[in-house]
Amino acid sequence: MERLVLHEYAQSGNCYKIRLTAALLGFPIERREYDIIRGETRTPEFLAQVNANGRIPVLQVGGRFLPESNAACWYLAEDSALIPGDRFARADMLRWMFFEQYSHEPNVATLRFWLAFVGEGNLSEAQRAQIPAKRAGGEAALELMDEHLASRDWMVGAGATLADIALFAYSHVADGGGFELARYPAIQRWISRIEALPGFVSIDG
Numbered sequence: 001m002e003r004l005v006l007h008e009y010a011q012s013g014n015c016y017k018i019r020l021t022a023a024l025l026g027f028p029i030e031r032r033e034y035d036i037i038r039g040e041t042r043t044p045e046f047l048a049q050v051n052a053n054g055r056i057p058v059l060q061v062g063g064r065f066l067p068e069s070n071a072a073c074w075y076l077a078e079d080s081a082l083i084p085g086d087r088f089a090r091a092d093m094l095r096w097m098f099f100e101q102y103s104h105e106p107n108v109a110t111l112r113f114w115l116a117f118v119g120e121g122n123l124s125e126a127q128r129a130q131i132p133a134k135r136a137g138g139e140a141a142l143e144l145m146d147e148h149l150a151s152r153d154w155m156v157g158a159g160a161t162l163a164d165i166a167l168f169a170y171s172h173v174a175d176g177g178g179f180e181l182a183r184y185p186a187i188q189r190w191i192s193r194i195e196a197l198p199g200f201v202s203i204d205g
């Protein structure tokens with residue numbers, strides 16, 4: 001595989017899911033850190049050279065740049081056990097990855113960023129007004145996951161897939177956004193299973 005460089009903000013779950021995928025598969029990956037609070041992904045250099053959308057993560061593969069965390073995870077995991085061989089199971093995995101980006105991440109991740117990194121006192125009036133809806137949306141997503149995992153070990157099939165990695169990234173640190181993980185026992189057991197996978201690395205690793 002070509003040289004891999006991850007342009008990231010280390011505490012971002014979207015960045016972490018790429019590092020975790022690479023670690024579980026044994027791929028070495030270089031890391032370049034950007035301070036998103038200070039706008040380091042909005043500089044002319046970053047916009048011209050890394051991602052014109054001004055966002056991270058971006059996985060650099062040789063001289064090519066691949067934005068969007070789940071696309072980068074797919075690139076790394078193709079032809080591995082993290083992507084099911086069965087056609088329906090692959091589609092089901094993608095279903096949960098879409099759910100993560102549309103129903104889970106916009107609520108759980110956003111509240112974690114606002115409350116744990118920006119600080120509620122620094123939020124705009126419009127952001128503070130969104131907190132109740134974000135909390136309700138995040139709780140609904142976690143409840144759905146907990147119900148799903150109550151009768152199975154993994155999100156899809158009999159082993160860990162990219163669906164688990166994508167949802168784990170922000171679920172396991174959801175308490176940073178004020179979500180009580182103790183309310184979701186099946187998610188807690190699932191978190192322990194993922195942390196026991198060979199090659200696992202923590203978000204702080």
